[in-house]
Every structure is written in C-alpha cells, then in structure tokens.
Amino acid sequence: MKLKGKIALVTGGTSGIGKATAQLLSEQGAQVIITGRNQETVDLTVAEIGYNTIGLVSDAGSMNDLLNLNHLLRQYVTQLDIVFVNAGFGKYAPLEQIDEAHYNEMFDVLVKGTLFTVQQVVPLLQTDSSIILNTSIVTEIGMANSSVYSAAKAAVQSFTKTFAAELIPKGIRVNAVSPGPITTNYFDRSNLSAEQVAQFTSSFAPQVPMQRFGTAKEVAQVVLFLASSDSSFIVGTEVSVDGGFPKIKTT
Ligand SMILES: NC(=O)c1ccc[n+]([C@@H]2O[C@H](COP(=O)([O-])OP(=O)(O)OC[C@H]3O[C@@H](n4cnc5c(N)ncnc54)[C@H](OP(=O)(O)O)[C@@H]3O)[C@@H](O)[C@H]2O)c1
Numbered sequence: 187m188k189l190k191g192k193i194a195l196v197t198g199g200t201s202g203i204g205k206a207t208a209q210l211l212s213e214q215g216a217q218v219i220i221t222g223r224n225q226e227t228v229d230l231t232v233a234e235i236g237y238n239t240i241g242l243v244s245d246a247g248s249m250n251d252l253l254n255l256n257h258l259l260r261q262y263v264t265q266l267d268i269v270f271v272n273a274g275f276g277k278y279a280p281l282e283q284i285d286e287a288h289y290n291e292m293f294d295v296l297v298k299g300t301l302f303t304v305q306q307v308v309p310l311l312q313t314d315s316s317i318i319l320n321t322s323i324v325t326e327i328g329m330a331n332s333s334v335y336s337a338a339k340a341a342v343q344s345f346t347k348t349f350a351a352e353l354i355p356k357g358i359r360v361n362a363v364s365p366g367p368i369t370t371n372y373f374d375r376s377n378l379s380a381e382q383v384a385q386f387t388s389s390f391a392p393q394v395p396m397q398r399f400g401t402a403k404e405v406a407q408v409v410l411f412l413a414s415s416d417s418s419f420i421v422g423t424e425v426s427v428d429g430g431f432p433k434i435k436t437t
Contacts, residue, residue: 187214187215188214188215188410188414188415188416189211189214189215189216189267189268189410189413189414190214190215190216191215192211192215192216192217192267192268192413193216193217193218193219193263193265193266193267193268194208194211194216194217194218194219194266194267194268194269194270194413195218195219195220195221195259195266195268195269195270195307196208196211196218196219196220196221196270196272197220197221197244197246197269197270197271197272197273197299197303198221198222198246198272198273198274199218199219199220199221199222199231199241199272200220200222200224200227200228200230200231201222201227201231201370201371202368202370202371202372202402203272203320203365203368203370203402203405203406204220204270204272204273205220205231205235205402206401206402206403206405206406207270207272207402207405207406207409207410208220208231208235208239209234209235209406210403210406210407210409210410211268211270211406211409211410211413212235212236212237212238212239214410214414216267216268217238217239217240217263218235218238218239218240219239219240219241219242219259219262219263220232220235220239220240220241220242221241221242221243221244221246221273222241222243222244222273223243223244223245224243225243228241228242228243229241240262240263242258242259242262244258246273246274246295246299246300246303247291247294247295247298247299248294249298249302252298252299252302252303252306253302253306255302255303255306255307256306256307256309256310259306259307259310260310263310264310265310265311265312266307266310266311266312266315267311267312267314267315267316268315268316268317268318268413269303269304269307269311269315269316269317269318270317270318270320270409270413271299271300271303271304271317271318271319271320272320273295273299273303274295274296274299274320275295275372275375275376276292276332276335276372276376277291277292277334277335277376277377278331278332278335278376278377278378279331279334279377280330280331281333284333284334288334289334292334292335292338293334293338293341296335296338296339296341296342297338297341297342300319300341300342300345301345304317304345304349304360308353308356308358311356311358312357313356313357313358314357314415315357315358315359316358316359316360316361316412316413316414316417317349317353317358317359317360317361318360318361318362318363318409318412318413319342319345319346319349319360319361319362319363320342320362320363320365321339321342321343321346321362321363321364321424322335322336322339322364322365323364323365323366323367323426323428323431323432324336324339325339325340325343325364326432326433327432342362343362343364343424345360346360346361346362346422346423346424347422350421350422351422354421359412359417359418359420359421360421360422361412361417361420361421361422361423361424361425362423362424362425363405363408363409363412363424363425363427364424364425364426364427364428365400365405365427365428366394366399366400366426366427366428366429366431367387367390367391367394367399367400367428367429367431368399368400368401368402368404368405368427369399369400369401369402370402373386373387387399393431393432394428394429394430394431395429395430395431395434395435395436396429396430397429398429399429400427400428400429404427405427408425408427411425412425
C-alpha cells in the first residue's frame, strides 16, 4: 500500500498502459480518477477497477475539454497527488501522404493534450506530488512513416525537462516513462490495416533484445515507482521500458 491516502489522475485510463496503471495505483491504495473519450468505456473500466474509482469523459485532443478539466476534477476532489498524462494514439504515413488533419490530430492529443492537462492539474497538486508523462522509444530512432507521431512525442520528451524545472519550486516532480513496443490496443487503433499490424508486430519482436513485446503492467510498475516516494530524488528524466530496444544489440 505505497499510495494509501493519495489521489491519482490517469488520462486515457480505459485501455492498455493507462488501464493497467490505474489498476495498479488503485491496488496500492490510491483513489484513482480515469479519463477517456467514451462514457460507456469509462463506466466499464470504473466498474472493473472498482473501489473508489471515478471516471470522467474528457477528450485530451479537445481544447474545450482540456480547459474544463480543472473544473471537472474539482467536482470530485479538492486535491491530487499523482497525474499520469498518458492519453494518446498513433497514426502513421509516409512523408508525401501526411496532410494537415494527420498533423493536427497527433499534435492535438499528444502535445496540446499534455501541455494543457498539466496546466490544468498543477493548481490541484500538493507538495510532494508527481507528474508522469508518457513518451516513447520513437524519439530515439528514425522510424519510417512515423514523422508526426515521433515529433509529437519528442515535444512531450522536452516538456519533461521544462515542466520539471518550473514545478520543482512547488514540490512537484515531473518525469516520464518511455515505453518500447507494448502489447495493448494501440496498434489496432492506429490507421494501420490488420495485415500491416500483423507484419509490423511479427517483424518487430525479433529486433527487441528481450525478443518480445512488453506488457502494460511492466510499464505500470515503472509509473508506480515514479509516482511514489521510492523515486523521491528523481526528476526531469525518462525511464525506458523497452526490453533493450533500440539501445542494445545482442548479435
Ligand atoms: N503500446 C505501445 O507500444 C506504446 C509505445 C510507446 C508509447 N505508447 C503510448 O502509450 C499511451 C497509451 O497507449 P496504449 O498503448 O495503452 O494504447 P491503447 O490501449 O489504445 O490505450 C489508449 C488510451 O488512451 C485513451 N485516449 C486516446 N485518445 C484519447 C483522447 N483524445 N482523450 C482521452 N483519452 C484518449 C484511450 O481511451 P478511449 O479510446 O476510451 O478514449 C485509451 O484509454 C499513448 O500515449 C501511446 O502513444 C504506447
């Protein structure tokens, strides 16, 4: 019960990494608030996580929803201790096929979403609280067809350091988790066809030194570490959860 008495917000908490994190933080004693875009999915997830969980419909790509987030949260809580800014998805296209809608969609949810979520939650955060952003290994490699997604995640990587610098005086630590390939609904919800997803996942796993995709729970455990006082002297950094990809070569 590392988080007894704490209140945690997990954006994009209805699936994958966010849902696994919400479950783990709840098991560790935190009251958890999740967001998602769909009332039905939010309600189902709240019922699944159970004890003391609150679900909010809030679209991290919508400026109206982002600017209403503080007000919405205040209807349920007066303070927060942990915020995992996780909501997101990926779209892929070669350079010549990228259009403004693709650019806006990625930058809205990942860059604008992260920036204004943090802006909205800071007034609710207590001294000794923790914000964890979700970046990606794509910031470390040049992955074909991912220029917009990778650039957006690179912006989030940059926020990790600037937010950390600005928020240290308020007693708020900002860090990020950087997942490698993780088995979630992420690839199915991208704009890749089922065939492309199957091809990508089968060709990707052998490139990971640990020869497999990670699980959402393996990422959640690192978020728990960054959320708790176990990481009390860690700030402004990214922790990779990537099975060694792309840093280590085993052959
Ligand atoms: N899986 C990977 O390999 C991997 C690797 C690196 C980084 N990541 C990052 O990890 C994060 C979570 O992805 P995942 O793999 O867990 O995928 P996932 O299983 O598809 O979950 C995505 C979550 O984000 C929510 N979401 C998406 N867009 C949203 C929006 N505009 N507003 C609010 N919630 C939104 C979804 O909820 P609703 O659909 O119910 O709204 C869902 O709860 C993303 O930021 C992704 O970029 C994933």
